[in-house]
Every structure is written in structure tokens, then in C-alpha cells.
Amino acid sequence: xxxxxxxxxxxxxxxxxxxxxxxxxxxxxxxxxxxxxxxxxxxxxxxxxxxxxxxxxxxxxxxxxxxxxxxxxxxxxxxxxxxxxxxxxxxxxxxxxxxxxxxxxxxxxxxxxxxxxxxxxxxxxxxxxxxxxxxxxxxxxxxxxxxxxxxxxxxxxxxxxxxxxxxxxxxxxxxxxxxxxxxxxxxxxxxxxxxxxxxxxxxxxxxxxxxxxxxxxxxxxxxxxxxxxxxxxxxxxxxxxxxxxxxxxxxxxxxxxxxxxxxxxxxxxxxxxxxxxxxxxxxxxxxxxxxxxxxxxxxxxxxxxxxxxxx
Amino acid sequence: xxxxxxxxxxxxxxxxxxxxxxxxxxxxxxxxxxxxxxxxxxxxxxxxxxxxxxxxxxxxxxxxxxxxxxxxxxxxxxxxxxxxxxxxxxxxxxxxxxxxxxxxxxxxxxxxxxxxxxxxxxxxxxxxxxxxxxxxxxxxxxxxxxxxxxxxxxxxxxxxxxxxxxxxxxxxxxxxxxxxxxxxxxxxxxxxxxxxxxxxxxxxxxxxxxxxxxxxxxxxxxxxxxxxxxxxxxxxxxxxxxxxxxxxxxxxxxxxxxxxxxxxxxxxxxxxxxxxxxxxxxxxxxxxxxxxxxxxxxxxxxxxxxxxxxxxxxxxxxxxxxxxxxxxxxxxxxxxxxxxxxxxxxxxxxxxxxxxxxxxxxxxxxxxxxx
Amino acid sequence: xxxxxxxxxxxxxxxxxxxxxxxxxxxxxxxxxxxxxxxxxxxxxxxxxxxxxxxxxxxxxxxxxxxxxxxxxxxxxxxxxxxxxxxxxxxxxxxxxxxxxxxxxxxxxxxxxxxxxxxxxxxxxxxxxxxxxxxxxxxxxxxxxxxxxxxxxxxxxxxxxxxxxxxxxxxxxxxxxxxxxxxxxxxxxxxxxxxxxxxxxxxxxxxxxxxxxxxxxxxxxxxxxxxxxxxxxxxxxxxxxxxxxxxxxxxxxxxxxxxxxxxxxxxxxxxxxxxxxxxxxxxxxxxxxxxxxxx
Numbered sequence: 001x002x003x004x005x006x007x008x009x010x011x012x013x014x015x016x017x018x019x020x021x022x023x024x025x026x027x028x029x030x031x032x033x034x035x036x037x038x039x040x041x042x043x044x045x046x047x048x049x050x051x052x053x054x055x056x057x058x059x060x061x062x063x064x065x066x067x068x069x070x071x072x073x074x075x076x077x078x079x080x081x082x083x084x085x086x087x088x089x090x091x092x093x094x095x096x097x098x099x100x101x102x103x104x105x106x107x108x109x110x111x112x113x114x115x116x117x118x119x120x121x122x123x124x125x126x127x128x129x130x131x132x133x134x135x136x137x138x139x140x141x142x143x144x145x146x147x148x149x150x151x152x153x154x155x156x157x158x159x160x161x162x163x164x165x166x167x168x169x170x171x172x173x174x175x176x177x178x179x180x181x182x183x184x185x186x187x188x189x190x191x192x193x194x195x196x197x198x199x200x201x202x203x204x205x206x207x208x209x210x211x212x213x214x215x216x217x218x219x220x221x222x223x224x225x226x227x228x229x230x231x232x233x234x235x236x237x238x239x240x241x242x243x244x245x246x247x248x249x250x251x252x253x254x255x256x257x258x259x260x261x262x263x264x265x266x267x268x269x270x271x272x273x274x275x276x277x278x279x280x281x282x283x284x285x286x287x288x289x290x291x292x293x294x295x296x297x298x299x300x301x302x303x304x305x306x307x308x309x310x311x
Numbered sequence: 312x313x314x315x316x317x318x319x320x321x322x323x324x325x326x327x328x329x330x331x332x333x334x335x336x337x338x339x340x341x342x343x344x345x346x347x348x349x350x351x352x353x354x355x356x357x358x359x360x361x362x363x364x365x366x367x368x369x370x371x372x373x374x375x376x377x378x379x380x381x382x383x384x385x386x387x388x389x390x391x392x393x394x395x396x397x398x399x400x401x402x403x404x405x406x407x408x409x410x411x412x413x414x415x416x417x418x419x420x421x422x423x424x425x426x427x428x429x430x431x432x433x434x435x436x437x438x439x440x441x442x443x444x445x446x447x448x449x450x451x452x453x454x455x456x457x458x459x460x461x462x463x464x465x466x467x468x469x470x471x472x473x474x475x476x477x478x479x480x481x482x483x484x485x486x487x488x489x490x491x492x493x494x495x496x497x498x499x500x501x502x503x504x505x506x507x508x509x510x511x512x513x514x515x516x517x518x519x520x521x522x523x524x525x526x527x528x529x530x531x532x533x534x535x536x537x538x539x540x541x542x543x544x545x546x547x548x549x550x551x552x553x554x555x556x557x558x559x560x561x562x563x564x565x566x567x568x569x570x571x572x573x574x575x576x577x578x579x580x581x582x583x584x585x586x587x588x589x590x591x592x593x594x595x596x597x598x599x600x601x602x603x604x605x606x607x608x609x610x611x612x613x614x615x616x617x618x619x620x621x622x623x624x625x626x627x628x629x630x631x632x633x634x635x636x637x638x639x640x641x642x643x644x645x646x647x648x649x650x651x652x653x654x655x656x657x658x659x660x661x662x663x664x665x666x667x668x669x670x671x672x673x674x675x676x677x678x679x680x681x682x
Numbered sequence: 683x684x685x686x687x688x689x690x691x692x693x694x695x696x697x698x699x700x701x702x703x704x705x706x707x708x709x710x711x712x713x714x715x716x717x718x719x720x721x722x723x724x725x726x727x728x729x730x731x732x733x734x735x736x737x738x739x740x741x742x743x744x745x746x747x748x749x750x751x752x753x754x755x756x757x758x759x760x761x762x763x764x765x766x767x768x769x770x771x772x773x774x775x776x777x778x779x780x781x782x783x784x785x786x787x788x789x790x791x792x793x794x795x796x797x798x799x800x801x802x803x804x805x806x807x808x809x810x811x812x813x814x815x816x817x818x819x820x821x822x823x824x825x826x827x828x829x830x831x832x833x834x835x836x837x838x839x840x841x842x843x844x845x846x847x848x849x850x851x852x853x854x855x856x857x858x859x860x861x862x863x864x865x866x867x868x869x870x871x872x873x874x875x876x877x878x879x880x881x882x883x884x885x886x887x888x889x890x891x892x893x894x895x896x897x898x899x900x901x902x903x904x905x906x907x908x909x910x911x912x913x914x915x916x917x918x919x920x921x922x923x924x925x926x927x928x929x930x931x932x933x934x935x936x937x938x939x940x941x942x943x944x945x946x947x948x949x950x951x952x953x954x955x956x957x958x959x960x961x962x963x964x965x966x967x968x969x970x971x972x973x974x975x976x977x
Binding site for chain 3: 026027028029030031033034036037038040041043044045046047048049051052055062108111112114116117118119121122124125126127128129130131132133134135136139140141143144146148149150151154157183187188191192194195240244246247250251265268272273278281282285286288289292293
């Protein structure tokens with residue numbers, strides 16, 4: 001809208017030219033402001049999203065030009081036992097990781113939500129692992145769980161329990177990864193839960209106590225429902241991240257032993273960047289995308305119906 | 312229906328001054344007791360100690376004959392209405408009302424019956440399926456009361472329940488509360504800073520200041536015979552005029568007001584006269600000069616603000632200096648309530664009289680009432 | 683009518699020490715919660731403490747059973763060995779460049795865009811916003827391969843520039859800042875407009891100075907993300923000279939995977955910056971994290 005100027009009372013100004021109006025207009029200003037962001041996101045997000053779909057319909061080794069193969073990649077995926085394993089491992093991981101980290105975080109947040117001496121230290125201790133990188137976590141736990149020299153086996157030895165192979169045992173490795181990632185990510189959930197707990201008005205808890213509720217009943221009937229939105233967020237967030245697990249696997253087990261920790265994204269990495277099946281990798285990525293979308297929408301749908309939101 | 316007794320109850324928070332200081336109070340069976348005082352005077356703390364949400368630093372609290380100091384709030388059979396209602400936002404009104412009963416493992420049919428009964432009593436039947444977020448302030452307040460009453464508790468505590476309501480609703484709810492108490496007869500302890508509520512609702516009122524009990528008695532007694540300066544200035548609206556004066560030879564004087572004070576020894580005193588006690592002077596009766604500044608007609612009465620030729624009692628040195636600078640000189644601001652017939656003109660000087668037995672005398676040192 | 687203080691001494695309770703919210707006289711001299719929290723803190727900290735201990739041991743001590751819990755001496759030479767085994771100095775510099783550049787890029791570009799979305803009415807604004815936001819729904823792995831191909835086309839493979847370019851602006855930052863800008867009182871900006879300030883001027887002189895908390899939050903989130911990023915560097919960087927810290931750490935692992943004392947020293951060095959920042963700016967960190975939950 002061309003700025004109506006403080007028009008001099010004398011001559012009536014003629015209407016500014018189209019070019020001037022355009023330059024002064026909000027439309028141009030708006031687009032000028034968003035231009036850098038739009039260009040960057042278009043080039044590095046929007047185009048890749050579309051291109052990825054195309055790639056999944058092609059066969060390419062990422063160096064030579066690609067050629068179209070229609071839905072061959074997707075058909076191959078349905079018959080691929082390694083892919084099905086990867087899905088299985090990812091699901092097992094997710095089904096363990098999410099409840100353990102969310103439930104654990106809830107308990108920890110409740111424990112941390114008090115004013116005893118040293119509480120700041122305890123809170124920091126819980127948050128610190130969040131700051132360590134995935135690579136560091138992988139390395140630290142690789143050594144902690146070393147079958148021969150690891151600290152954990154030493155402790156088991158002291159307790160008279162048998163030594164374990166941990167990350168070198170195909171039956172245990174995935175569970176070790178669960179433990180490792182819970183350790184490093186639980187702090188995130190705790191921060192969110194703590195904030196939510198502190199947002200519950202004190203007099204609601206007092207009213208519940210006066211109404212005769214035991215501490216546990218107050219927790220179940222008042223605190224938990226009011227934590228609903230936080231819980232929903234954490235569950236959705238954790239699930240999305242769990243389904244995308246990669247870094248810790250790469251650093252600690254490289255998908256082994258015997259492929260027991262090959263999760264979907266690791267399988268994608270192998271296919272696209274080790275075996276140079278670019279199209280196949282893109283197809284895996286798209287399947288993962290759709291899976292994440294469906295799971296998230298499902299969780300949100302269930303959540304919206306059952307979670308109370310304050311207006 | 313048991314009463315509540317506080318014996319020398321003191322509450323100190325983390326090495327600070329005492330929030331409640333040696334408070335002793337006996338609330339009778341079925342009585343409606345009001346704890347009144349300005350913000351921060353300790354009345355809410357006292358209430359919370361009765362509820363069990365705070366523990367006394369020293370002293371004993373009894374409900375009936377039972378010492379309850381170590382009994383947790385949930386076992387005391389007390390119900391409380393919080394100032395902000397504390398309704399569970401994620402539950403419907405019906406579930407809010409039924410919550411205390413469900414906690415006591417009452418069978419569902421019984422819960423439903425009682426919830427409906429209380430809803431009917433408080434006019435909440437249409438609202439049972441709504442959530443607190445969808446209710447108005449007055450409706451929320453009634454739900455809070457309903458939730459407290461549904462348990463048929465032994466003692467009923469209310470923490471400034473009407474302070475968040477608008478004026479009209481407040482008047483309605485005051486009457487409703489009084490009716491309710493008349494009907495149910497539950498021992499009630501009610502905390503407020505509003506002295507109108509205190510006067511109209513209580514069987515007895517306890518005036519509290521700085522954590523200490525200033526006076527205890529039926530509202531009319533407290534009004535007619537305030538025990539000290541604080542009570543005198545707190546109860547009554549507009550507040551009592553308090554002037555510096557002295558007693559000499561059986562006469563009390565403050566400015567040009569002279570009142571017989573038989574049997575009172577010579578002393579420096581504060582003289583208190585309620586605005587309502589002032590009327591146009593009658594010849595031969597005690598009176599004082601009044602310079603009218605502002606006249607506020609209220610329809611049934613007229614409130615007259617002005618100054619009298621005396622000093623304001625109990626005023627700190629800085630305020631006195633400020634008053635001097637403001638040009639009031641050594642005159643004290645005073646208020647009178649007159650009938651509309653006697654409405655004076657602004658700027659005029661009138662003489663207002665007062666009956667000797669409506670003049671209160673307080674010791675200038677301690678503030679305690681002499682007469 | 684006054685009240686007689688009822689004063690039978692035997693009925694008086696002795697003064698209770700004020701233990702705050704607890705309502706019982708505990709039998710322990712400290713809160714029972716310590717019994718739960720102390721082991722929890724231990725579990726959370728032991729891996730990190732162990733990392734430091736191992737980093738100070740000789741290779742002999744590191745690889746013995748039972749493990750040496752208290753090293754005989756503090757072998758800081760592990761640190762210099764790790765530093766020299768792989769170009770650690772370069773790793774730090776690369777990471778610093780990567781993190782600072784992405785933070786700067788995000789703060790700048792996201793502010794510009796967010797301001798426009800929040801305050802300027804322009805053609806296609808709402809549709810564009812939704813489209814940009816939609817990109818957040820797509821997991822990185824989907825765009826990983828094409829982004830690699832694009833960066834290859836630009837010729838930035840195996841360079842820090844290649845690391846930075848795709849991460850210069852994220853829809854998350856735009857979303858966050860837009861929400862924040864909308865909470866600012868618009869009168870300030872309107873007054874400035876009337877005074878003739880350009881929109882750009884308003885953004886930089888009025889809106890941004892008022893948005894420091896949001897900018898700090900975004901900056902911290904982005905910094906931490908870039909500093910700890912692993913997958914993208916893994917794909918785009920081959921050499922050691924251009925590797926950022928986490929990738930470099932993994933390269934150290936590749937080269938010396940049996941020398942755990944060395945590896946732990948390398949790990950400690952790579953984590954110190956982030957740990958320091960965290961300890962110094964805890965409140966900011968925690969706010970930033972809590973904030974992502976509030977969206």
C-alpha cells in the first residue's frame with residue numbers, strides 16, 4: 001500500500017508510478033526479507049525432498065547419470081530380508097527406548113522437583129549427558145561395556161555375576177544401545193517434565209490433599225493428567241528420534257555384531273554410501289519418512305483425544 | 312460437630328519474624344468465626360495451620376478434643392475453599408465435586424447422589440458437564456464450595472473466597488453463605504481482609520495484626536468497644552477518626568472537643584470518634600469545629616471530608632511533616648457521615664457534636680483502650 | 683470476651699525445627715530423597731568420570747583386568763599424543779567455523795524471514811510459511827542424498843563450506859522467531875514507521891534488541907546442534923583436514939581403536955568446550971531445551 005504521505009495542501013500529488021509503488025509496497029518488502037531464507041530452504045530442503053522422490057524411482061551410483069526404473073526399488077525393498085531385519089531392529093529399539101526414557105524421565109523429574117540441599121547438583125548431573133555428543137557417548141560406552149576390560153563387567157565380577165559380551169553379543173548389543181541412548185537423552189525429557197511439573201499450581205496439590213487423596217492418588221489423578229501435553233510432546237519427539245537412530249550405532253557397533261544392530265538409517269547409509277545404491281537408499285528414506293509421518297499422526301490423534309489442554 | 316482450638320500457636324518461617332505469634336483461639340461447635348486483618352497479618356497462615364498445610368512452630372491445635380498437630384491434612388476431616396478456588400481444570404464439575412468422595416472410596420451410586428444433592432443446593436445442576444475453564448468466576452466459586460461441602464466435613468475453612476468476585480456478586484454470595492451456614496451449622500473459619508464481610512457474616516470475629524490477636528468478640532462488640540487503636544481503625548468504614556488529645560482532671564480534650572471522662576487518670580491519649588457518631592452540634596453538648604473540604608453524597612448518607620483543629624493520632628513523624636508541607640498545618644483530616652438533610656457546603660466551617668459515650672479513649676503509649 | 687491461654691505445660695509441644703514443606707519429624711538427619719538421587723547422579727556421572735580417568739592412564743593400565751580405578755600418575759601425555767595423532771587443532775577450527783557460521787546465518791536469515799512473516803503482509807505469505815514449516819516434518823535422511831549431490835554440484839564436497847551451506851537457515855528458527863516477534867507490542871514498530879524508519883531499520887534497531895532471549899535460545903540450540911553434528915559431516919567430508927570435531931573423533935577411533943587411553947583423551951578434549959559452555963550458561967541451556975517443548 002503506497003504510504004499516504006502528509007500531502008501538502010497545495011498541489012495534489014499525482015499517483016506515483018507503478019514502479020515506485022512496487023518498490024514501496026509491502027509485497028516487495030516482504031519477499032525481499034524472506035528471499036535469503038526461501039532460497040536456502042528451497043535449494044537445500046524443498047528441492048532435495050522432491051529430488052529424493054525422483055531418486056527413489058531411479059537407479060544410480062551417485063556418480064554416473066541415473067536412469068529410471070519405476071517402482072523397482074520399492075518392490076525390491078518388500079522382498080529384502082535385510083531391510084525387514086532393519087525394520088525389526090528399529091522397532092525393538094523404539095519400543096524399548098521410548099517408554100523407558102519417558103517413564104524414567106517422569107520419575108526422575110518428580111524426584112528432582114524439590115528443594116533439598118544439593119538439588120542443583122543432582123539436576124546438573126542428570127542434564128550433563130545431554131551435552132555430550134553422540135560420538136562421545138558411543139565411544140565411552142564402547143569402552144565401559146568392553147567384555148574384557150570394561151568397568152561394567154568388572155562390577156558384575158565383584159557382584160559375583162557372570163561376565164557379559166554386551167556390544168559383541170548379537171543378542172545383547174541392541175539392548176546396550178538402548179541403555180546408552182537412554183543415558184544420554186533422558187535429561188532432555190527431564191527438563192521438559194520439570195518445567196511442566198513446576199507449572200502445576202501449588203494449591204491444586206493442596207486441594208487434593210485436603211480432599212483426602214494420598215500422595216500417590218494426587219499424582220495419578222491430578223499431576224499425571226496435567227502433564228499430558230508434555231508427555232505427548234516427549235513421546236512424539238522421542239519416537240521420531242528413535243526411528244532415526246544412527247550415530248551411536250556407527251560409532252559403537254557398525255551395525256553388528258552379525259547385523260543385530262543394523263537399524264533403518266544405518267541400512268540406508270550402507271546402501272547409499274557403501275554400496276552406492278543411491279536410488280535404493282532414497283527409497284528406504286522415503287519409506288522411513290512415511291512411517292514416521294504415520295506414527296506421529298497416530299500418536300497425535302490419540303493424544304488429542306485423551307490429553308487435556310488448558311484453554 | 313466439634314470446635315477448633317488453637318493454643319498459643321506460633322509459626323516462624325526460616326528465621327524470620329513470626330507470621331503467627333502466640334495465637335490462642337477457641338472456636339465453638341457450629342460457630343462461624345472470622346479471622347480478619349490486613350494482608351500479611353498472619354490470618355491465612357493460621358487458617359492453613361488449622362487445615363494442616365503448615366505445621367505450627369509451637370503450640371497446639373485441636374479439633375474437638377483431638378490434638379491434630381501431627382495429623383496430616385488429608386486425615387483431619389476438614390474442607391477448605393481456596394482463594395483461587397483450586398478447581399481441577401481437567402475434570403468436569405461433576406468429577407470435581409465427586410473427587411473427595413472417590414478418594415474415600417465411596418460407592419459410585421452414593422457419590423452420584425451426594426454430588427447431585429450439592430449441585431442442587433448451590434444451583435450447579437446445569438453445569439455438571441462443563442469444565443472449570445468454561446465457568447464464570449461466581450460459578451467457579453460455587454463449585455469450590457460444593458466440593459468442600461460434599462464431604463460433610465467437621466470443619467469448613469474459607470480463604471478469602473469472595474475476594475475475586477465483582478461487587479454485586481459478592482453481596483449475593485455473602486447472603487448465600489449466611490443462609491448455608493444457618494442451614495448446615497458446620498463449624499466454619501473464614502479469613503478475609505474485608506471488614507464488611509467480617510461484620511456481616513461472623514458469629515464472632517478475631518481481629519489479627521502482625522500475627523497477634525488484637526481482639527475477639529461478636530462483631531457488634533468489636534465495633535462498639537474496640538480494644539485498641541488497631542481494631543478501632545480497622546473496623547468501621549469509613550474508619551474512625553483518631554486524634555491526639557489528653558485527659559486532665561476528668562476531662563478529655565482533643566483540639567476544641569471537650570468530653571467528660573470521669574475516673575480516667577491524667578494522661579496523653581488518643582481520642583477516637585467514628586464518622587457515624589458525628590452529627591450537627593447541639594447546644595451544650597460536646598462539639599468540635601470542622602472545616603469542610605469535600606462532600607460525597609451517597610444517597611442515603613453524605614460523607615464529609617475535612618479537617619479539625621487537632622493533630623492526627625499515631626501518625627509517624629514523616630507523615631506529619633508532609634501534612635505540614637501540604638498546608639494542613641496542624642489540622643487533622645477527618646471524616647463525618649451525616650444525613651442528607653444536614654449536608655454542608657464545601658468550604659464552610661461547621662460544628663459537629665458527638666455523644667460522650669461514643670468517644671473512645673486510647674492510651675497514647677500502648678494504644679490500648681481506656682474507655 | 684477474651685480467651686484464657688490454655689497452658690498446661692505438658693500439652694505444649696517443644697518447638698519443632700522448621701524443615702520446610704515436610705510435615706513429619708524425619709528420623710534421618712537428611713531428606714530420604716538423597717537415597718534415590720545420589721545413586722542416580724552417580725549413574726549419570728560415572729561414565730564421564732570414567733572417561734577422564736581412563737584418559738589419564740597409560741596404555742598398560744587402561745587395558746588390564748581388573749580395571750585400574752586410580753591411575754598411578756596423571757598421564758597428560760595422552761592428550762598431546764591424541765592431539766598429534768590426528769589434526770585435532772584443525773578439528774576444533776573446523777567445528778568452530780561450522781558452528782559460528784551456521785549460528786550467524788540462522789540468526790540473520792531467520793530474523794529477516796521471521797520478521798516478514800510476523801509483521802509484513804505480502805502476497806502468498808501464509809502459504810509460503812506453511813510450505814517452509816512442512817520441511818521440518820521431513821527427516822534429514824530423506825534429503826541427505828540429494829543434498830550431497832547438490833553440494834557436489836556446487837563443488838563444495840570435502841570442505842567446511844560444504845558443511846555450512848545446507849545449514850545456514852532452518853525453518854525451525856523462522857518458526858521460533860516469528861512466534862516471538864508476534865508477542866512484541868506492535869506500537870513500538872508503528873511509532874518508528876511513522877517516524878520514517880525503514881522496515882530494515884525497525885528490525886535491527888527495535889525488534890532485534892528486544893528479542894535477545896529468543897535469539898540467544900536459537901543461537902544456543904543451533905550451536906549445539908552444529909557442534910555435535912555427525913551424520914552430515916560423515917557424508918560430506920572425506921579428509922582429516924576438513925573434518926569437524928565429532929567426525930575427527932571418529933577418525934581417531936578408526937586409526938587407534940585399541941588405544942583406549944588415547945581415545946578417551948581425545949574424547950575429553952572434544953567434549954570440554956560444550957561442557958564448559960553448559961556449566962557457564964546452564965540457565966540458558968535449560969531454557970532453550972524447555973522451550974522446544976513448549977512449541
